[in-house]
Amino acid sequence: MRQARITGVGHAVPERVVTNDDLAKLMDTSDEWITERSGVKERHHVSNDEETGASDLGVQAAEIAMEMAGVSPRDIDLIVFATISSDYFLPGSAVMVQEKMGMRHVGAFDVRAACSGFVYGLSIADQFIRTGMHDNILLVGAEIQSVALKFTTEHRNLAVLFGDGAGAVILQPSHDDSGVLSTHLHSEGSHLKDLWLPAPGSKYRPFNSKELIDKDLHVPHMNGREVFKNAVIRFPEVIQEALDYNGLTLNDVALIIPHQANYRISQAVAKRLGVGMDKMYSNIHKYGNTTAASIPIAMSEAYAEGKISPGDIVILAAFGSGFTWASAAIRW
Numbered sequence: 001m002r003q004a005r006i007t008g009v010g011h012a013v014p015e016r017v018v019t020n021d022d023l024a025k026l027m028d029t030s031d032e033w034i035t036e037r038s039g040v041k042e043r044h045h046v047s048n049d050e051e052t053g054a055s056d057l058g059v060q061a062a063e064i065a066m067e068m069a070g071v072s073p074r075d076i077d078l079i080v081f082a083t084i085s086s087d088y089f090l091p092g093s094a095v096m097v098q099e100k101m102g103m104r105h106v107g108a109f110d111v112r113a114a115c116s117g118f119v120y121g122l123s124i125a126d127q128f129i130r131t132g133m134h135d136n137i138l139l140v141g142a143e144i145q146s147v148a149l150k151f152t153t154e155h156r157n158l159a160v161l162f163g164d165g166a167g168a169v170i171l172q173p174s175h176d177d178s179g180v181l182s183t184h185l186h187s188e189g190s191h192l193k194d195l196w197l198p199a200p201g202s203k204y205r206p207f208n209s210k211e212l213i214d215k216d217l218h219v220p221h222m223n224g225r226e227v228f229k230n231a232v233i234r235f236p237e238v239i240q241e242a243l244d245y246n247g248l249t250l251n252d253v254a255l256i257i258p259h260q261a262n263y264r265i266s267q268a269v270a271k272r273l274g275v276g277m278d279k280m281y282s283n284i285h286k287y288g289n290t291t292a293a294s295i296p297i298a299m300s301e302a303y304a305e306g307k308i309s310p311g312d313i314v315i316l317a318a319f320g321s322g323f324t325w326a327s328a329a330i331r332w
């Protein structure tokens with residue numbers, strides 16, 4: 001049976017670097033607190049004087065991924081764009097990639113599964129390749145979250161964690177046993193208010209009320225403890241699910257690329273699984289949590305650093321708002 005193989009990967013982040021000390025000038029926090037609780041040392045944010053949207057970063061990442069795969073924009077036959085920070089409320093960012101890159105009039109849509117968005121998108125792309133419907137899929141994970149954050153002491157638990165960035169992959173049919181072996185997707189909507197951004201949305205009327213702004217409904221909110229508690233259960237669970245489904249053990253795995261939520265979460269997950277941190281890729285110290293972009297950015301860097309070689313088993317695992325969680329097993 002056909003399965004999807006990642007033939008190109010790339011990433012892009014805005015130039016502006018914001019350190020923990022920079023944030024400490026805006027709110028009551030410190031480099032020590034942020035480093036100890038999250039592992040984040042710095043993140044990239046778009047500049048306030050430029051109009052960069054999620055699609056712009058996505059295009060930069062896509063250009064690198066396409067060059068590696070040896071495909072041109074005209075070859076792409078489906079665009080899947082994972083984001084919770086699309087350029088506009090309507091339409092999604094995928095169509096902007098189609099237009100900016102001069103692609104054919106192919107299918108293009110966004111996936112809004114938050115931090116699990118990239119793995120959800122990978123699962124969708126894999127199905128299209130397995131059925132034979134598409135052969136050259138561009139999957140992007142891109143976020144510009146800094147513009148929605150409030151850099152105040154009241155919102156500091158969230159403001160210090162998140163960053164902007166994009167990663168992209170090209171998926172094509174595999175001609176051997178390499179490729180996406182499995183994907184597993186999950187959700188538990190009862191936790192939606194533990195990490196959410198209430199407005200604008202169809203629930204809040206009038207849509208542009210002053211109350212909406214006054215109550216900070218347009219700013220993300222997080223119950224950090226609840227997120228942490230669930231993440232350290234769901235990550236190992238969904239990684240184990242991927243292993244069991246494929247008859248693999250952790251000894252077979254070269255690298256786990258978890259969504260970069262928080263270094264402490266990754267440490268707790270590694271401990272529960274009984275693996276060393278050398279098997280758990282981390283670059284959160286440089287980028288913070290970039291939501292749907294974090295896994296493809298990490299994959300791009302891990303590949304560039306020579307940490308993934310042909311034949312390696314790589315496990316992707318994600319957890320985030322919803323709650324949603326997901327994993328993918330890949331033979332590189």
Ligand code: COA
Nearest residue numbers: 028029033037115156157160224225227228261262319320
């Ligand atoms: N700087 C300094 N102090 C901060 C702070 C910051 N950036 N953010 C919160 N605090 C304070 C709180 O106000 C609180 O102060 P208080 O005791 O005076 O009320 C104290 O630190 C403890 O807050 P709490 O929220 O209980 O801290 P915590 O130990 O749970 O750590 C997180 C906070 C956000 C780092 C932690 O809950 C976490 O990592 N959660 C998971 C978040 C995550 O991964 N989200 C993305 C998922 S995709």
